[in-house]
Amino acid sequence: MRLRVPRAACAAVTAGLVLAGCGLGADPVHHPELSDGDVTISMNWWGADARIQQTIQAIELFEEEYPNIDVEPVYSDWSGYWERLATSTAAGDMPDVSQFDALYLASYAERGALLDLASVDNILDPSALPPEILDSGRVGGTLYAVPTGATTxxxxxxxxxxxxxxxxxxxxxxxxxxxxxxxxxxxxxxxxxxxxxxxxxxxxxxxxxxxxxxxxxxxxxxxxxxxxxxxxxxxxxxxxxxxxxxxxxxxxxxxxxxxxxxxxxxxxxxxxxxxxxxxxxxxxxxxxxxxxxxxxxxxxxxxxxxxxxxxxLKPAMYWSAASTTEHPAEAALLIDFLANDTRVAELFGLDRGEPGNPAFREVVEPTLDAAGRESLAFSEAMAQEVGExxxxxxxxxxxxxxxxxxxxxxxxxxxxxxxxxxxxxxxxxxxxxxxxx
CATH class of the missing domain: 3.40.190.10 (Periplasmic binding protein-like II)
Structure with missing residues (x-):
């Protein structure tokens, strides 16, 4: 793996703005197939040092599972993340897979920057997530993002x-x-x-x-x-x-x-x-x-x-794929891995919020300290209180x-x-x- 630095923008942009008309994707290929050859995709996220190391370990697990796929990590802290993402997106160079927040999901989806995940449902299966959590990744009824979990x-x-x-x-x-x-x-x-x-x-x-x-x-x-x-x-x-x-x-x-x-x-x-x-x-x-x-x-x-x-239930964060990705099948496979492989749960713990996938919760709960157990217990109690x-x-x-x-x-x-x-x-x-x- 090597750190990937996005190309410069085709125009000056600020976080979440000026995305239209600059290199956004065409209609996705329905049910793309995985390549037999070597493929390189990029994965983009924000977070501190602990999250960086956990995510790199998850990438390494994925690459061991799929040795023909090389995942290049792209990361920063929150403060510079969205400006850089807007810049790379406007340049037609959006990372293949990105960590997303509810603040920006609709703005990228409605500008055509995100992949319709129904087009890759032959590879990506997010059905383990409860509907009330999964549906938070929809914009206009279309699923553009898979939540990592949700919190009150x-x-x-x-x-x-x-x-x-x-x-x-x-x-x-x-x-x-x-x-x-x-x-x-x-x-x-x-x-x-x-x-x-x-x-x-x-x-x-x-x-x-x-x-x-x-x-x-x-x-x-x-x-x-x-x-x-x-x-x-x-x-x-x-x-x-x-x-x-x-x-x-x-x-x-x-x-x-x-x-x-x-x-x-x-x-x-x-x-x-x-x-x-x-x-x-x-x-x-x-x-x-x-x-x-x-x-x-x-x-x-x-x-x-x-x-x-x-x-x-407010989504903690999401995984999304770029509409411009040249490898939608491999991008979907990476998101599926992050959303469903319980080894990822062992690595991430509660770092990306309390897991939405019940299998992740089962893996994480025995490893938690008192604070982690209290956090999960509060979430379970609040699940009876939440509205739509x-x-x-x-x-x-x-x-x-x-x-x-x-x-x-x-x-x-x-x-x-x-x-x-x-x-x-x-x-x-x-x-x-x-x-x-």
Whole structure:
């Protein structure tokens, strides 16, 4: 194997943008056959050093199984991944197999950059995945991606801090938003300001969608149009301001200092806050980053009028193939291997989220430490609580998190009211979706 560096773009691009009209694939060959000769394909992913090494080991297993196929690894961290992928895609040089995120799946699929996986179902069989997880890889009814797994949102609780400061944790099976805020304020006061009770939401689309669903709403409809009521978004930001004003949360200045910091430098890991909103699949990463603390996971607090089924399964990440691949059969074979060979599960563990394939879960569970077992147990409990998976983030909305963060900063610093920011955010995002369509 050797590291493959994509060719330069045919035009300047930014992450997830300007993909159309520059080297995208033609109609796929239906049921292509594997080659008897030597074939080279590329595989692209993001991640830290541990993921890089695990994935390279998986590639080596695949190459041992299929010695005529050479897989060239292409990898980077998240921050540069999407700009580089957009550049290579615009140049007609998209890697044969890529790791994908829900933020970008529709934008690439609708521009014709991804392979219709039904065209290779003679080789790729993702049927081990439950339908509610597998269907999250569909855009417009067509399967373009195979999810690695899925996670709900949750509240990470540093129980060590609650014990240290003598604060009783409410019953998390029945807690309300008032209970949640009151407990957080008690931590702040009991610690003398050394720690705060929680890190609030405000800038993440996963958090926002769960909040919207608590209020009987959602971000997008089935047609890919904005469906969010501006009053619901304004309430999201007002709740954040209320948590800050009550001193349940750090100050605006303190929160702003932590925007964009790595997980291991965030307040939830350093012990500066006792609770926060996280994708539940990241529980093991938090516990591993802070071995001196004990953490629990809990469902979100609710109120009497909270809608049922507000939690949902968000795909951790996906495997997709390029529509421009010269070797669709071999690309499909690699995805099938990554999705179904339990030796991959042994290597990956929970690194790419809690496995969607039940056979992977059976292999992984006996190898887990206490944090891993707690993460899986939470997921199994939440499986009884989740509602229908919401529509995928549409083409034109890939920058939703960056946009949310910008308007959230305006709200925090008093440059816009929650109501003004909600109207402006939705107008800007709606224009972006319209332009992409």
């Amino acid at each position: 949102n949750g509240i990470l609780i540093n129980t060590t801090l609650f014990e240290r400061y003598g604060v009783d944790l409410p019953d998390t099976d029945t807690w309300t938003w008032d209970d949640f805020q009151r407990a957080a304020v008690e931590v702040t006061r009991a610690s003398g300001g050394e720690a705060h009770g929680l890190t609030p939401f405000g800038a993440g689309s996963f958090d926002l969608n769960v909040w919207a669903r608590q209020h009987g709403d959602q971000l997008f409809d089935a047609e890919g149009d904005l469906a969010l009521d501006p009053d619901v978004l304004a309430g999201f930001w007002q709740r954040e301001l209320d948590l800050i004003d009550s001193e349940a949360s750090p100050s605006v200045a303190q929160l702003s200092e932590n925007v964009g910091v790595p997980l291991d430098q965030g307040d939830l890991v350093t012990g500066q806050t006792a609770m926060g909103f996280i994708p539940a699949g990241q529980f093991v990463a938090y516990q591993s980053a802070a071995p001196d603390f004990d953490y629990d996971l809990a469902n979100w607090p609710t109120d009497p009028d909270t809608a049922d089924g507000f939690q949902y 998976t919401p529509p995928i983030i549409p083409n034109g909305a890939s920058d939703i998190d960056a946009l949310l963060n910008r308007y959230n900063q305006q709200v925090l610093f008093g440059e816009s009211s929650p109501e003004e920011a909600a109207e402006s955010f939705l107008a800007e995002l709606g224009d972006s979706i319209t332009a992409a369509g």
